[in-house]
Amino acid sequence: MPAKELKEYSDEELILDFQINDNKKAFELLVQRYKNPLTNYVFRFLGDYEACVDVVQETMIRVFKNKDSYKSIAKFSTWIYTIAGNLARTELQRRKKTVFSTGRNSEEEITLEIPDNRYRPDKILENSFKEKAIQEALLKISETYRKMVVLRDIQELSYEEISEISGLPVGTVKSRINRGRAQLQRLLKNIYKE
Amino acid sequence: MEKYKGDSEFHTLNETLSKLTKIDAPLSFEEDLFNKIRDYDSVNFGFLKKIYSFSMISPVAGSVVLSLLFVIILSFSSTNGSDPFFTELLPRFDTIRKVIIDYNSSNNSEKIPNSITQREKILQREKAIEPEINKSSGVSSVKVLSSIQNIRQVSDSLYVYYSGQKNYRIVYLTSEEKNQLDKVKNRIFSQIM
Numbered sequence: 174m175p176a177k178e179l180k181e182y183s184d185e186e187l188i189l190d191f192q193i194n195d196n197k198k199a200f201e202l203l204v205q206r207y208k209n210p211l212t213n214y215v216f217r218f219l220g221d222y223e224a225c226v227d228v229v230q231e232t233m234i235r236v237f238k239n240k241d242s243y244k245s246i247a248k249f250s251t252w253i254y255t256i257a258g259n260l261a262r263t264e265l266q267r268r269k270k271t272v273f274s275t276g277r278n279s280e281e282e283i284t285l286e287i288p289d290n291r292y293r294p295d296k297i298l299e300n301s302f303k304e305k306a307i308q309e310a311l312l313k314i315s316e317t318y319r320k321m322v323v324l325r326d327i328q329e330l331s332y333e334e335i336s337e338i339s340g341l342p343v344g345t346v347k348s349r350i351n352r353g354r355a356q357l358q359r360l361l362k363n364i365y366k367e
Numbered sequence: 368m369e370k371y372k373g374d375s376e377f378h379t380l381n382e383t384l385s386k387l388t389k390i391d392a393p394l395s396f397e398e399d400l401f402n403k404i405r406d407y408d409s410v411n412f413g414f415l416k417k418i419y420s421f422s423m424i425s426p427v428a429g430s431v432v433l434s435l436l437f438v439i440i441l442s443f444s445s446t447n448g449s450d451p452f453f454t455e456l457l458p459r460f461d462t463i464r465k466v467i468i469d470y471n472s473s474n475n476s477e478k479i480p481n482s483i484t485q486r487e488k489i490l491q492r493e494k495a496i497e498p499e500i501n502k503s504s505g506v507s508s509v510k511v512l513s514s515i516q517n518i519r520q521v522s523d524s525l526y527v528y529y530s531g532q533k534n535y536r537i538v539y540l541t542s543e544e545k546n547q548l549d550k551v552k553n554r555i556f557s558q559i560m
């Protein structure tokens with residue numbers, strides 16, 4: 174029986190090869206497989222393409238540096254999605270803390286959140302009004318629900334996988350996804366009327 | 368993808384979301400990523416790799432250097448350390464009482480006080496210089512030698528009084544020895560101070 178080629182390996186076999194034999198080719202293949210799904214996931218969560226690329230690159234670097242912390246009892250996809258999700262959430266929290274002062278005296282000082290206007294539909298979404306509205310609506314729903322809705326309805330992961338990624342029971346995952354969907358639907362009601 | 372009732376409830380929304388444009392990574396993603404990894408490698412492991420490769424090329428040289436370093440560190444620590452078991456004890460001058468007894472001048476023929484008479488002579492001389500002892504030693508109550516049996520000769524002109532009650536001994540010195548002792552004492556004090 175001919176030996177299996179590296180590209181035919183499952184994700185788990187590739188990370189195992191990288192762990193045991195330090196095979197960089199195996200890591201490169203994993204990068205090829207996950208760079209786009211992770212970019213899509215993180216972009217839908219953050220709404221900023223540049224930051225999203227940074228987060229995904231950081232995710233890959235973490236995998237490279239901490240390859241030995243992966244345990245074969247878990248699916249590789251849930252492990253890498255967990256890392257990316259955590260980094261994306263950290264990035265989001267960092268952005269929320271970006272405030273500026275009005276420069277008046279301290280009692281009147283107001284802190285304002287800087288809206289993120291770096292969403293680039295011109296380059297990525299070809300100026301689609303509908304897509305832009307959906308992305309904006311996604312960014313308006315709560316962070317917890319958004320993550321789950323993106324994983325389920327955009328990334329099309331199973332409830333079990335989302336449960337593993339979020340560390341929550343499947344029932345909780347399902348109810349949170351439905352709450353997120355309901356919020357999203359309310360925000361998008363004008364689109365559905367068209 | 369398995370369905371549950373929530374999926375059918377939001378059927379239209381699910382369809383819309385699943386049909387959203389997939390956002391791909393930039394073309395330079397991998398190039399940028401591997402540059403970052405290379406930078407990380409060179410910053411974090413460059414130094415270690417150099418050491419490792421040196422020891423691989425010349426394991427003997429590496430072990431020699433290490434053993435030399437070990438010996439140097441050991442010798443350095445042993446000279447500088449103050450080991451209480453090897454430190455020479457300083458003489459306690461407060462416990463040494465000096466009595467000048469010039470036997471040579473008094474009785475050249477009787478250098479060794481073996482006889483009772485000679486020992487008595489010593490006692491008499493000691494009693495005579497008792498005030499001097501009090502002044503020089505600063506001890507308020509000087510016990511005058513009570514028993515001549517405690518006097519022992521150490522050298523030609525050195526006689527020692529062994530006290531059974533105290534944990535020190537009284538040394539009787541000639542003027543020459545006293546001078547020598549003073550010199551040593553001064554030298555030690557100058558080093559301490």
